[in-house]
Amino acid sequence: MRTRWILALVMGLLLTACSSDDGSSDGRITLRFQSLAWQQESVDANKELVEEWNAVHPDVKVEYVQGSWDSVHDQLLTSFEGGEAPDIIHDASDDLADFAYGGYLAELGELLPERLKSDIPQRSWETATFGDGIYGVPFLQEPRVLIANAKWLKESGVRIPTPENPWTWEEFRSIAKELSGEGKYGVAWPLKEPVSATLNLSLSTGGQMFHRGADGRVTVRFDAADEVVPRTVHDEVNTDGSASSTTLGMGGSDTLPGFFGGKYAMVPLGFSYRQQIVQQAPKGFEWQVLPAPAGAEGLTQGVSPQTLSVAEDSPHKKEAAEFIDFLLQPKNMVRLALGDWMLPTGTEALKDPALHTTKDDWATGTALAAQLRSAPAQSVRGYPEWKDKVATPAFQEYYSGAIDLDELRKRLVEDGNLVLARYQR
Template sequence: MGPAGVRTRTAAAVLALLLTLTTAACSTAGEDAGDGVIRLRFLSLAWQKESVDANKALVKEWNAAHPGVRVEYVQGSWNSVHDQLLTSFEGGEAPDVIHDASDDLADFAYGGYLADLRTLLPERLTADIPAESWRTTTFGDGVYGVPFLQEPKVLIANRKLVESSGIRLPTAERPWTWEEFREVARELTRTMGKGRYAVAWPLKEPVATTLNLGLSGGGKLFHRDADGKARIRFGDGDAVVPDVIRDQVNEDRTASRTILGSGGSDALPGFFGGKYAMVPLGFSYRQQIAQQAPDGFEWTVLPMPVGPGGAVQGVSPQTLSIAEDTRHKPEAAAFIDFMLRPANMVRLAKGDWMLPTGTAALADPALRAEKDGWSVGTALARGLRPAPAQSVRGYPEWKDKVATPAFQEYYSGAIGERELKHRLERDGNLVLARYQR
């Protein structure tokens, strides 16, 4: 999901947004203005200019067509949204309509902070979004968000380097296997010369990438026992993708070691300079590449490799939710329905350079063009599945305290697979147990 994976939790950021939301609440508290107008606050996490512009334009269009229900756009940030929302929920100042990501909703849904949308949404919207996407926002018996944008991982490749090497380029219909990817990387690295690498894996936030791509290896990691509680079991399928990454870095020397601890943007200068031929990135990074690539630089979008699990990968879609405490749930639901009409969903997808979940929007010709790799992304949409930890309570803590350092050490070669498995399972299940008593 791009920036959603970099949630740093700073007290200053929490306080800043709480003050923003509190100020907005005091000035636009429902019908307290005395003019009979319903006022809703919409917390948006849009951050790229095109996306912010699209969201603000849609809010403006809604307000022009609905003078009795005014929506105020409130700018939030992916960098600390979880703690920002928790503070606003507990303070009774939550926005009415909330933009977030599905992997951040579990604790809020189970905690009673979000409204169950099952009786609020129109049939048009519920039927347009596939069941696989709705699974990402279903917790227990309720649905607590509308999944509307998603992004697969893809390989962004230096077109000249990969085409001149003579290797077979993968397509959505005939992707590389993970083992073939290792062979291709060896050949590319050999032809590129000393100090250059076929692959750069920017894994500053390694957990989501590992788990989501791990579905193609047949991995699952999180399992439900007979008592309904989530347990972590690291099996052979879960090891397929981590083993390839580790081997590329430490054994094959086809992937850069120095870029492991970096974010996706940090890999781009080396990519543009020809140091790396391919970089696995979220689909939305295409916008940054299109804007920053030097003159004459040619790039292409390739599908990620596949394993025994097939051409699938996990995603955590962006979502729109309604606060349980809002006094205007029907109006908030109507605004969400407006935002996610097919034509509007296309505008939001283009603004964020992501894929819409809606089938009508996904069929739009603008999202199926070959330019900038749109057609590759839409071809991958059929293989997108809910991220493995989608409904697991305690996932954020497990990710931060257990999984992130364990995977980082594994990829660097500091620990082996036995220790990785031990830490993920032993320490991880202790964390999850605290949330499932």
């Protein structure tokens, strides 16, 4: 408790140092907006929009506070407990459940204008809905795609998939094998953090993993539909030799040097990795974006969009919601999406011509937007512990060949349900 109290005090002092007086003495309101933007284009876009707001809202000043994806959960928890949370909070939808159920975030249903609520599809709102309330505005999202060596694929003569005619998971495995040989691999799976990638891609095969009963309790199952994606990865690595075992412990960026060097034909990555590829690829390197394989549910896959929330303790919830509405006007949402190389959730923003160009394959990603659904774990209390203590080590061992499918199922289900049960008493 002493450690937590000290952390709360330190974070409170830091956040206070980043903010100015709330202006209550002269009637001017100051809102703190904590952004997690990190790419320079994205940081610039966010700061420019804050400046544009401040230029026309002299009585409600927004102060930009830089946060970090690496530490946001613990930092927010500390600031909530210390009573020093920022008014407007940038996060991801899969990080909101405990904050929403814990009473740290404001319910936004009555605060948001109808324009914004109707512009974002219901499937996106579901990612930030917990119980009967909405606790975040989903605004940026990205599908997982295959980034491919275009020259390699063309020379091989394999069929090139499109959003209208994608590969099946069986076809993907066969083609990865066909592209392999002589020390080269058809695919590199960067699965340092394997859980969300596996669960989100498994929606294409009908996999769900988490099942909510009539009593509201969530349990883990690992059915035939849940097996397809992990079995494909396992067999590519351990049976076919078409996927490199060394990349299993890598993050996405770690695979790029090998990809550029001609070691891997394809790498499954988030759509936003295109920016790194544009910046880092050797001159003349030809690459293209392909849709992820499709299963019984087509190209459906889970996503955890970036979100904007309002702190429950904020004394200026109405003004904070108005700033969010400004930030997410269609033209502004496009600017944020372009800055992060991601897709906007808003239907009007998605129509923007800048998101439908063949340059950098924007059009391929935009064509997948309608297939994105709430990630399976979005509203599951206890998911972070299940992921860290049960699922991550189990998937890592299975993908490396250390355990078989039956042992994977046993750990995910038996050990997993013991973890979730503690959160549902």
